[in-house]
Amino acid sequence: MAKLFNPLQVGAYTLSHRVTLAPMTRLRTTQPGDVPSAMMADFYGQRASDGGLEIVEAASVSVQxxxxxxxxxxxHDDQMEGWQAITKxxxxxxxxxxxxxxxxxxxxHVEMTGGVDPVAPSVVPFDGxxxxxxxxxPASPHRALGIDEIPGIVEDFRAAAQRAKDAGFDGVELHAANGYLVDQFIQDGTNQRSDSYGGPIQNRVRFLRETLEALISVxxxxxxGVRISPSGEWGGISDSDPEATFSYVASVLDxxxxxxxxxIEPRVKGDDTLHHDHAPVATKYLRKHFSGPIIAAGGFDRESAIAIVESxxxxxVAFGRHFSSNPDLPYRLKHDLPLTPYVRAAFWGGSEKAYSDFLTYEESQALETRTTVDEAENA
Known part of the structure; x- marks a missing residue:
């Protein structure tokens, strides 16, 4: 049996297999108020498995x-019932x-932040x-955070972590990838500060440390867990020496x-694969700097997932696109069963269609059998 399907201790939990649901922004909350919808609870419940790990899509810690x-x-409190339905x-x-x-x-954009300018470590041209x-x-023009504002954002992360605990989650993941705020502090293409949060890498990871410590306090x-994207391209992010930067980040996290x-392997950008034949590179050089469990994500299929775990x-291995259309993905991968194709047009918003209406392999086989019988009876 491939190690991909063997048990593993991950933090406080023993998992029965290593096929993980990756966080995917699917834009299915109820508006106004970003309230988790009933179809989201269906989606995550369908993709759950005994002893499997799901990482639920990025949840913003404030209006800003x-x-x-x-x-x-x-x-806010009105979101909690929806989150509780998902964890249940x-x-x-x-x-x-x-x-x-x-x-x-x-x-x-100012329409999303309550009318205030988006914030960043520094003001750097951005066409996101x-x-x-x-x-x-197009994103609204952003402004640089004042050093006195940073503790308030760290507190937002802590408060969100507490809400996640109250909602019944088993843990939280800090999104330090894909060019969002934590990543903007880490990488020198977006962090041009000269204070204690900028300059050398030891300073640029200060915001990462503080937000992480806030989550750990809860x-x-x-x-x-923490997600990073060395050499990622989403969000116009860049660093002059990503291998050195993220080797240091991995050591800090360790x-x-x-x-x-x-x-996240650099061969993917959001929901697109940039380099189909590109072998994983980030996990390979980070392995020697991080002694705990590593989850690899980005462009994996059954063969490459088995290979990277065996290595x-x-x-x-975290799967997004294939998990979106195969609620029983761990079972299908374990038994080498065909996968239902994903529907890219349904990735960014929509209804239950091509979201929570995909069938498991057993359900699809049963439906096929019933259809064959019905056709025979009506012949």
Whole structure:
């Protein structure tokens, strides 16, 4: 049996397999208020498995942190019932579920931030996008955070972590990837500060440390993960020496003994694959700097997932696109069954169609059998 389907201890939890649901922004909350919808509870419940790990889509920690209309948030009481329905659905099937926490930083628009300018470590030219009632639109001009504002954002992360705990999650993941605020502080293409949060890498990871410590204060390190994207291109992010930068980041995270390090391979950008034949590179060089479990994400299929876990460069593999259309993906991968194609047009918002209406393999086989019988009887 391939190690991909073997048990593994991840932080405080023993998982029965290593096929993880990746966080995917699907824009299915109820508006106004970013309230988790019933179809979201269906979606996550369908994809839960006994002893499996799901990482729920990025939830904004404040109004200022929002980037996309319809995306998740966790900053007010009216959202809690929806989040509780999601955790109950996953736990009913014996699964574990972490919530990813995010601040969008400069990747936003004044319609999403309550009318105030998006914020970033520094003002750097940026031609990214946000999502408003008008769909994808250019991001609003951003401003640099004052050093006195940073503790308030750290507190927003802590408060969101507490809400996640109250909602019944098993842990939280800090979104430090894809060019959002934490990543903007880490990488020198977006962080041009000259104070204690900028300059050398030791300063640029200060915001990462402070937000991580806020999450740990609520959960303990064994129930907190961190996601990074070395050499990622989403969000106009860049660094002059990404391998050195993220090797240092991995070493810092290792010192906290967190539950896991979640690494997006640079061959993907958001929901697109940039380099189809590009072998994983980030997990390979990060492995020697991080001693805990590593989750690899980005462009994996069954063969490459098995290979990277067997190599030891990663311990788990996160799937997004294939999991979106295959609610029983761990079962299909274990038994080498055909996969239902994903529907790209349904990724960024919509209804239950091509979201929570996909069938498991057993359900599709039963439907096929019934259809064959009905056709024979009506012949």
């Amino acid at each position: 942190a929002r980037s996309y209309l319809g995306a998740a948030s966790i900053y 659905a996953v736990h009913a099937k014996g699964g574990r579920v972490f919530l990813q926490l995010i601040h969008g930083g400069r990747q936003s 996008v946000a999502v408003t009632k008008d769909g994808f639109v 959960w303990g390190a064994e129930r907190v 010192s906290y003994k967190i539950a896991y390090l979640h690494v 030891g460069d990663a311990d788990l």
